[in-house]
Amino acid sequence: MPLELLSSQKSFGGWHHRYRHHSATLQCDMVFAVYLPPQAREGAKLPVLYWLSGLTCTDENFMQKAGAQRLAAELGLVLIAPDTSPRGAGVPGDPDGAWDFGHGAGFYLNASEEPWAAHYRMHDYVVHELPALVEASFPVSDRRGISGHSMGGHGALVCALRNPGRYRSLSAFAPIANPSNCPWGEKAFSRYLGADRDSWRQWDACALLATASKRLPILVDQGDADSFMAMQLKPEMLRATAAAVGHPLTLRLQPGYDHSYYFIASFIDDHLRHHAQALNA
């Protein structure tokens, strides 16, 4: 049995399950959470929204704090929340024990540099291995949407932009929009990908957007009281790039909101509706 059930909790008429499995991509055991809405019992193949969390998070933050289950139960959306990096005793982390690199900070890319390359392949895990497992294990279709927060917002943008046609809907909360040009991204990319900045472009939403072949509409919410906005997130770079190439982007600056799950919870319903509309079209 590839999936080990860790816990089950009823939620808004559906079920929140946590599973452990061995990831061949990441060469370690991984935990992820799934929310199955009540419609999952009725034999239909439901669409799936993948949620990528931010630095330091696990599968639990989104499921506990975003308040997404209420409307997902109404819309018939399955929610999947993976972890944010490979983990475990055999997986190297930040040599200094920092929280912005290594465990909890996989940046949803495929590392090319040692000692990271063997385990840090979160892009392939999120885009290929996990959906294959999900689609074989639950009553879901291959209609996929993707969203996320901060590092996970970066991940959602990059996963969708790198894989045109694989996702039918895309959104992000306070994404690290231009990681090649901010301290979090520069630290992670220089270690995972090496010193050649040209190689970073394939993992940078702004660089990918500039050459995107498909025009998948993007919804982004960003709190204007988010203390990370100016130095780390740089939504204006995303706005400028989208405008330059004519990519459909709805970027909403939300006055007074910060970087927390209180911000996410306040606007998650808009994102769920954005995804459901595209996934059910």
Next chain:
Amino acid sequence: MPLELLSSQKSFGGWHHRYRHHSATLQCDMVFAVYLPPQAREGAKLPVLYWLSGLTCTDENFMQKAGAQRLAAELGLVLIAPDTSPRGAGVPGDPDGAWDFGHGAGFYLNASEEPWAAHYRMHDYVVHELPALVEASFPVSDRRGISGHSMGGHGALVCALRNPGRYRSLSAFAPIANPSNCPWGEKAFSRYLGADRDSWRQWDACALLATASKRLPILVDQGDADSFMAMQLKPEMLRATAAAVGHPLTLRLQPGYDHSYYFIASFIDDHLRHHAQALNA
């Protein structure tokens, strides 16, 4: 200044604030959270719902996990979440370091026994000192409702039943309904109140309900997959007592739900509407 602001976060158009203050009742510093809905800016005096959390919790669990702000913002309800006990270096806790007594486990009563009597007066804090502070500090009226979970469900029932007329609405999630007759309650009451079981009756919802002079309607939700139900919570004792004296009780056994905040989040909207209806009547 009696209130020290610790943090502020915008949430559903309103604000989640955390404050520290010195409690004269508890003889220690206390932290509580307030959710002010958007209507708090408009000069009206809003009704207040007090939420009492369960064992091990602080003010944060409810605000982070219950998903109450969305509908509170719509209904114009202020939410107040106090801590679950006095705390700090000068406050004695469980001598064995257990999680079901002492810090995080004040049981919303006034202790009579040493060494607890000086600090463990959560009933007077929740019913008198905190509302006086809240009503002097925020744009709220004296229309009060009270609810809570587990130990906090016990607290809500006891606070309302001991103080007829002080609360206009009452509900609970999975309350410890008959603490005189369950292990959690017997441990706490025998230490806080002493060996005389007669003195326990004034802190036991079933005993109080049997002699209640007012008929404040009670809404209770209880998951039927809650692993604490049979031994610790005993909803059937509450149902039997209410039926015997003709007290209006809506007790809903929710099939498949457990004791967690996933259960609370699933039904919090029903409770908020129950309170708003009474508070705005």
